[in-house]
Amino acid sequence: MTPEEKAAGKALSRLQRHGAQTLWLAMAAPLLGGALLVWQAWELASLLGRAIEGGEAPQALLPGIGLVLALLLTRAGLSALGEWLGSIGAEAIKLKLRELLFTGLLARSPRRGDAASSGAATAAIVDQVEAIDAYYARYLPAAAQAALLPLAFGAVILPLDWVAGVLFIVTAPLIPVFMALVGWGAQRASDSQAQALTRLSGRFGDRLRGLLTLKLFGRADAETDAIVAASDALRQRTLRVLRIAFLSSAVLEFFAALGVAGVALYLGLTFIEFLNLRGSPLTLHVAVFLLLMAPEVYNPLRLLASHYHDRAAAKAALVEIERQLGALPDATEPLEDLAPRSGPAIAVAFENLTLRTPDRQKIVLHDVNLDIPAGRHVALLGPSGEGKTTLLETIAALRPHEGRIRLDTEPLADWSPAALRARTFLLTQKPRLIHATIADNIALARPDASRSEIEQAAELAFVTPFADALADGLDTMISEDGIGLSGGQAQRVALARVFLRDAGLILLDEPTAHLDPALEGQIIDNIIEYARGRTLIVSTHSAAVAAKLDKAWRIAGETLLPVAIPAKKKGAA
Structure with a gap:
């Protein structure tokens, strides 16, 4: 045997x-x-x-x-x-x-x-x-x-x-x-x-x-x-x-x-x-x-x-x-609780951080040091391919890194997967929509959310205006990957998930990429207001979005360079 x-x-x-x-x-x-x-x-x-x-x-x-x-x-x-x-x-x-x-x-x-x-x-x-x-x-x-x-x-x-x-x-x-x-x-x-x-x-x-x-x-x-x-x-x-x-x-x-x-x-x-x-x-x-x-x-x-x-x-x-x-889980141990949990804002710190592309052929960041205080709202700027997505996914423990990342003074490696998933929220550049109703897709962020909470999240993400025009409203079925919705509508459905999570750290990757400027400004304002008291890191191409946040850094030359924000836009969240 x-x-x-x-x-x-x-x-x-x-x-x-x-x-x-x-x-x-x-x-x-x-x-x-x-x-x-x-x-x-x-x-x-x-x-x-x-x-x-x-x-x-x-x-x-x-x-x-x-x-x-x-x-x-x-x-x-x-x-x-x-x-x-x-x-x-x-x-x-x-x-x-x-x-x-x-x-x-x-x-x-x-x-x-x-x-x-x-x-x-x-x-x-x-x-x-x-x-x-x-x-x-x-x-x-x-x-x-x-x-x-x-x-x-x-x-x-x-x-x-x-x-x-x-x-x-x-x-x-x-x-x-x-x-x-x-x-x-x-x-x-x-x-x-x-x-x-x-x-x-x-x-x-x-x-x-x-x-x-x-x-x-x-x-x-x-x-x-x-x-x-x-x-x-x-x-x-x-x-x-x-x-x-x-x-x-x-x-x-x-x-x-x-x-x-x-x-x-x-x-x-x-x-x-x-x-x-x-x-x-x-x-x-x-x-x-x-x-x-x-x-x-x-x-x-x-x-x-x-x-x-x-x-x-x-x-x-x-x-x-x-x-x-992989190894079979121990059936005698209780299940890990991956349910979202409330908690205070999470500080983020980089110590001699070095990132490489997934194929390990290119250095994205080299020996970077940065502190993001708890509750601060910051933007990451840079052209496509410069590593904004890689950095966000690294903070969420989805990518390997060299150096050290600390969340609330605790090394990222010491965070259990359950605690990290429960206290943080990552919205990727291509969020996944499943074959279900619009309401069910929003509720993926927090399955125990009530109907009123889902409806409120839909209003804040401006899903309600186009959903009300559909025969079944939020109960309208959509196909896998959001087929049946436009790119902007699918993006708003995914953004609505942000408003169901009381996460201490919110990571958004190009959240307004498919939205027109007017709608972009309204949704970002709602996100900033909702994220008050939480740490928010947004990867974006939009200077208008970055101008609404407290701080901004640009990825360039394997390092992070601070970007000046007009004084009238400053202020802790």
């Missing part, structure tokens, strides 16, 4: 605690059903013995028949209850794991070089997490039955007939032994299938997002053929997993049938007095009971074998999740 598989097994055990109560009940239900099975088989064998050997009247057998039927229905109910509880426990575990993975994905920087593509991340959180369902819902209850019921059945059978008991003891262990041998191959095939599924999902998701570009460059047909080829490769790997699963089923069926046939042959030879290995005569009651119990001794092992590949699939899924999203 590889270290990755051992880690996956430990992770499965840690996750189990999130559905432990229902899973314990799911495992207990079939065990109770097994106890009732022994009672049912004994009563049914007794009925046959009384009817055939004792010659009792049918009327005298009616209470026993009723008891057998009641036991049969009770066992069926326990089986259904166990499956239901197993599904509930598995759903709780999957929900917890998805919350952990998604929270971890939100907490880390999307600019990381080892970040998974959106398609691969989606496949890991949706498809691979789904693959662990059968492990908790079916494999664990089957493992509990296989571990306890054959021993319990053997303890009941051995005092009645030692030969039958020995046959069970000899043949039953062969099933898990050969099942484990087959399982090694199933694990490798499941790993290969999980990787193929992730690659296909990632490729499909990324190609779907870039469909317009592929059409423009005439690559749509070629990518379609590549997707078909990848799908066929996944089909072959899936069939390979199923082939191994069917092989394991054939192995266990062979040994189970061999054991049942051996017991039947022994009983038949004993009845015709060809064998005489018992100390007392064999009654029909005991013989029928042994025949009824013979397949049931192997049935828990057969059930385990049929679900054994679920364990391999779950381990392979966790290994693939770790491969795509």
Whole structure:
């Protein structure tokens, strides 16, 4: 077993605690059903013995028949209850794991070089997490039955007939032994299938997002053929997993049938007095009971074998999740709280700060020192490509840097992702809009915002004037990336998010790039008023916007140069 598989097994055990109560009940239900099975088989064998050997009247057998039927229905109910509880426990575990993975994905920087593509991340959180369902819902209850019921059945059978008991003891262990041998191959095939599924999902998701570009460059047909080829490769790997699963089923069926046939042959030879290995005569009651119990001794092992590949699939899924999203989160730790939190203004300080472009080929800033007091409103000026966006993203811990950045005298590296996301707000140059209503897109900044707060934010960002002209107002649906809105309207929807966040540090990257001068001035005035008492850093090309702020610096020659602002525009926020 590889270290990755051992880690996956430990992770499965840690996750189990999130559905432990229902899973314990799911495992207990079939065990109770097994106890009732022994009672049912004994009563049914007794009925046959009384009817055939004792010659009792049918009327005298009616209470026993009723008891057998009641036991049969009770066992069926326990089986259904166990499956239901197993599904509930598995759903709780999957929900917890998805919350952990998604929270971890939100907490880390999307600019990381080892970040998974959106398609691969989606496949890991949706498809691979789904693959662990059968492990908790079916494999664990089957493992509990296989571990306890054959021993319990053997303890009941051995005092009645030692030969039958020995046959069970000899043949039953062969099933898990050969099942484990087959399982090694199933694990490798499941790993290969999980990787193929992730690659296909990632490729499909990324190609779907870039469909317009592929059409423009005439690559749509070629990518379609590549997707078909990848799908066929996944089909072959899936069939390979199923082939191994069917092989394991054939192995266990062979040994189970061999054991049942051996017991039947022994009983038949004993009845015709060809064998005489018992100390007392064999009654029909005991013989029928042994025949009824013979397949049931192997049935828990057969059930385990049929679900054994679920364990391999779950381990392979966790290994693939770790491969795509990094180390699995500790399921025993509480979720990081990424919700926005109120707090005082945050001071920003650069100490010998050096920044490079993402490709590391060009220096943006070299050995820069700067203090931005808490509550100050400042502008960053400079032509496109000079590094304004890189600097803002570095302050938000989305880009690597050399030197030191301090937020409130604390090094940026010492801020936890949760605290940084909760206390700061970054509006990028190309903010993301999703397929949802205008109101829902605004509320992405603070999902618990009330309707009145959303409407107020829309008014401050001048979303209300154009939204009121739409049939559903703020409840109008827009498509992915704001399709259905103009560039200026989409920008205002994104800007409205600023007014829902009580952030101590607000970072805006070209917030008015698509707005006309009159609207630009009004929205900037609203932002400045709202940001009173908060630190505000705005990257902009507009001298008019910079003139409204307290300070301005221009990025030029790998350094920050102060820009003079007319005296009438000065004043702390």
